[in-house]
Amino acid sequence: xxxxxxxxxxxxxxxxxxxxxxxxxxVIAELGPRLGAAGAAVREAGxxxxxxGFVDLHTHLREPGxxxxxxxxxxxxxxxLGGYTAVFAMANTDPVADTAVAVEHVHRRGQQxxxxxxxxxxxVTRGLGGQRLAELGGMAxxxxxxxxxxxxxxxxxxxxxMRRALEYSTAxxxxxxxxxxxxxxxxxxxxxxxxIAARLGLAGWPAAAEESIVARDCLxxxxxxxxxxxxxxxxxxxxxxxRWARQWCVPTVTSEVTPHHLLLTxxxxxxxxxxxxxxxxxxxxxxxxxxxxxxxxxLVDCVxxxxxxxxxxxxxxEWSAARPGMxxxxxxxxxxxxxxxxxxxxxWRGVARVMSERPAxxxxxxxxxxxxxxxxxATLVLVDPDxxxxxxxxxxxxxxxxxxxxxxxxxxxxxxxxxxxxxxADDGKVCR
Amino acid sequence: xxxxxxxxxxxxxxxxxxLDTADRLEQALAGREVHKxxxxxxxxxxxxxxxxxxxxxxSFEIAGKWMSADVVNVSAAGSSVAKGESLRDTAxxxxxxxxxxxxxxxxxxxSAHRMAGWISAHVVNAGDGSHEHPTQALLDAATxxxxxxxxxxxxxxxxxxxxHSRVARSGVTxxxxxxxxxxxxxxxxxxxxxxxxxxGRNSPVTVSxxxxxxxxxxxxxxxxxxxxxxxxxxxxxxxxxxAIGYGLSEARAAxxxxxxxxxxxxxxxxxxxxxxxVADSPRSAITDQVRNGVHVRMAVLYHLxxxxxxxxxxxx
Numbered sequence: 235x236x237x238x239x240x241x242x243x244x245x246x247x248x249x250x251x252x253x254x255x256x257x258x259x260x261v262i263a264e265l266g267p268r269l270g271a272a273g274a275a276v277r278e279a280g281x282x283x284x285x286x287g288f289v290d291l292h293t294h295l296r297e298p299g300x301x302x303x304x305x306x307x308x309x310x311x312x313x314x315l316g317g318y319t320a321v322f323a324m325a326n327t328d329p330v331a332d333t334a335v336a337v338e339h340v341h342r343r344g345q346q347x348x349x350x351x352x353x354x355x356x357x358v359t360r361g362l363g364g365q366r367l368a369e370l371g372g373m374a375x376x377x378x379x380x381x382x383x384x385x386x387x388x389x390x391x392x393x394x395x396m397r398r399a400l401e402y403s404t405a406x407x408x409x410x411x412x413x414x415x416x417x418x419x420x421x422x423x424x425x426x427x428x429x430i431a432a433r434l435g436l437a438g439w440p441a442a443a444e445e446s447i448v449a450r451d452c453l454x455x456x457x458x459x460x461x462x463x464x465x466x467x468x469x470x471x472x473x474x475x476x477r478w479a480r481q482w483c484v485p486t487v488t489s490e491v492t493p494h495h496l497l498l499t500x501x502x503x504x505x506x507x508x509x510x511x512x513x514x515x516x517x518x519x520x521x522x523x524x525x526x527x528x529x530x531x532x533l534v535d536c537v538x539x540x541x542x543x544x545x546x547x548x549x550x551x552e553w554s555a556a557r558p559g560m561x562x563x564x565x566x567x568x569x570x571x572x573x574x575x576x577x578x579x580x581x582w583r584g585v586a587r588v589m590s591e592r593p594a595x596x597x598x599x600x601x602x603x604x605x606x607x608x609x610x611x612a613t614l615v616l617v618d619p620d621x622x623x624x625x626x627x628x629x630x631x632x633x634x635x636x637x638x639x640x641x642x643x644x645x646x647x648x649x650x651x652x653x654x655x656x657x658x659a660d661d662g663k664v665c666r
Numbered sequence: 667x668x669x670x671x672x673x674x675x676x677x678x679x680x681x682x683x684x685l686d687t688a689d690r691l692e693q694a695l696a697g698r699e700v701h702k703x704x705x706x707x708x709x710x711x712x713x714x715x716x717x718x719x720x721x722x723x724x725s726f727e728i729a730g731k732w733m734s735a736d737v738v739n740v741s742a743a744g745s746s747v748a749k750g751e752s753l754r755d756t757a758x759x760x761x762x763x764x765x766x767x768x769x770x771x772x773x774x775x776x777s778a779h780r781m782a783g784w785i786s787a788h789v790v791n792a793g794d795g796s797h798e799h800p801t802q803a804l805l806d807a808a809t810x811x812x813x814x815x816x817x818x819x820x821x822x823x824x825x826x827x828x829x830h831s832r833v834a835r836s837g838v839t840x841x842x843x844x845x846x847x848x849x850x851x852x853x854x855x856x857x858x859x860x861x862x863x864x865x866g867r868n869s870p871v872t873v874s875x876x877x878x879x880x881x882x883x884x885x886x887x888x889x890x891x892x893x894x895x896x897x898x899x900x901x902x903x904x905x906x907x908x909a910i911g912y913g914l915s916e917a918r919a920a921x922x923x924x925x926x927x928x929x930x931x932x933x934x935x936x937x938x939x940x941x942x943x944v945a946d947s948p949r950s951a952i953t954d955q956v957r958n959g960v961h962v963r964m965a966v967l968y969h970l971x972x973x974x975x976x977x978x979x980x981x982x
Contacts, residue, residue: 428859429859429860432829432858434775435775435798435832436776506775506776506779551753552774555752555774
């Protein structure tokens with residue numbers, strides 16, 4: 235049994251007067267004003283906002299296969315520093331996470347590192363090939379207890395395969411997370427199809443390539459009675475499709491938006507710096523506005539980072555040769571504060587909803603996204619809402635440095651992260 | 667000006683100065699048996715071509731040699747590029763050898779911008795993907811100036827695959843900068859969104875799908891190349907249908923005013939884009955374009971490597 239920990243002067247969900255929170259044996263043992271500190275280590279929190287630990291439904295940890303870009307250890311460190319207590323590790327590794335053995339490896343490595351719950355996502359199809367279903371049951375029943383399947387990076391574009399995946403997953407209480415991109419509409423696509431890409435001579439990635447797949451998948455999910463999760467919603471049109479789906483009683487459809495799609499637009503493309511290359515691509519200001527409103531309304535359920543580390547040589551090249559993707563774990567909260575909290579679209583309880591509670595529910599991550607209440611796991615994050623910091627890719631914990639927020643000064647800072655009572659990150663340092 | 671990456675790098679004054687310099691260089695060489703000016707002696711120009719090209723590469727090479735620069739040609743095939751070297755490493759290698767100027771042709775849009783950020787040598791974009799080809803725009807402008815006098819208020823019609831054309835992107839920008847009114851004629855599948863705004867705020871670009879209606883009011887027509895691979899991409903049903911709708915037949919050329927020249931950046935698909943007789947008619951400015959290409963490239967090399975805009979008159 236470890237020493238109890240007393241957090242003095244926290245503001246749960248940023249509401250009310252500061253209270254004290256006592257952690258004992260990994261759970262919240264007491265919560266209230268002026269708690270006694272007998273035998274406990276005491277931390278003065280000085281009015282920091284306390285939220286349930288963040289849950290990221292969309293993380294690329296790159297291990298196995300691209301350990302030069304990220305490892306489960308370095309990605310876990312970035313997650314803890316970003317306030318995350320659980321991450322869903324996407325399946326597009328090398329080898330692909332499409333078998334029980336592969337997902338158990340990732341799961342075990344995550345446990346060994348111990349900074350964050352690493353929950354492997356299983357591939358929907360073998361080798362992400364889109365042709366034959368992977369052994370979904372085997373992965374769900376493995377020690378990794380896979381609860382989300384995705385071919386992210388590529389779309390399960392064959393409607394029959396998608397239909398079967400959705401149907402089959404209902405027996406596993408799993409969710410199928412779709413990277414919505416009709417591949418015939420995005421051949422050679424390099425950037426959002428719009429005036430800016432047209433002028434720059436970059437082949438366009440039309441909004442309809444996303445929207446048509448989302449609409450199709452909503453219909454398939456409705457017919458199958460299955461749970462569909464739409465990855466990285468990026469267009470105003472997809473928001474409209476989701477609104478229509480909700481009105482048309484497809485209650486099993488959930489969705490996520492990335493921090494970069496909440497903040498950045500295709501005006502970034504003019505320099506041809508591939509740090510701004512991502513899939514789906516940065517869209518227009520009107521899309522950004524629609525995504526913010528949809529997240530505030532709950533039409534888009536949650537924020538997910540699509541944290542995608544890439545080695546320097548895969549970004550320091552010409553645009554078309556660069557790999558798509560951006561770092562996200564350590565900047566997500568600050569971008570949400572900048573785009574949602576400061577403009578008054580979300581309060582701190584809303585932040586808890588979109589960064590912790592909803593993603594935990596979608597991913598069936600038990601013990602995550604729980605209320606800050608006595609008897610619940612001490613899996614939480616302390617946030618300084620008034621701090622500002624300047625993003626430096628080289629200073630982030632990832633092995634890669636491909637942040638599009640380089641040099642930006644953003645509001646809100648993660649101070650301390652606790653996973654089941656254990657401090658995993660504190661004041662910018664990882665606690666191994 | 668350090669680099670020439672896009673036609674938008676040139677304001678009207680700079681573009682006009684370049685065109686004037688090109689004219690003076692042409693005059694300086696006219697009638698000479700030895701095509702050689704000593705201006706760039708001791709300067710090293712590398713043409714770095716990642717795509718096949720005959721005229722652009724030869725044109726830059728001749729331009730450099732006529733100015734007495736040392737011109738080195740590097741092609742992607744048969745070099746370290748073929749062994750997987752990155753563009754950035756190739757750039758650094760050329761820079762370390764003391765190259766003064768790199769002429770880059772590359773299939774990726776934006777590659778010239780990227781290279782300019784990596785090296786200390788000057789960079790001239792000789793075509794980057796579907797993005798820009800600014801010296802083509804300059805040679806087109808030079809050709810039009812010779813035929814029409816000033817471009818101010820002239821109506822220039824550009825016909826064909828605008829979507830994939832770096833010639834169109836550079837041409838619309840530069841011609842608009844020089845005061846021309848640009849009209850684009852193409853099937854809807856080959857027109858990117860937002861082309862109306864390519865001319866800037868003061869000279870909106872007009873768009874049409876009706877070539878017959880566009881020609882009588884045109885002071886010049888520029889035909890664009892249709893790449894063979896586009897014919898299989900479903901952008902239009904067949905070469906025959908394209909030729910019927912957008913090819914410059916003899917009957918169509920007759921709709922043009924008498925003073926209007928016909929331009930084509932080459933290589934031409936005779937019979938599809940342009941009728942054989944039209945390409946060889948007195949109206950055709952196609953060989954003038956090639957000739958002017960050498961002179962505008964001499965002017966660009968000179969302008970970048972001398973770095974002293976006010977000296978150019980005396981030295982040229």
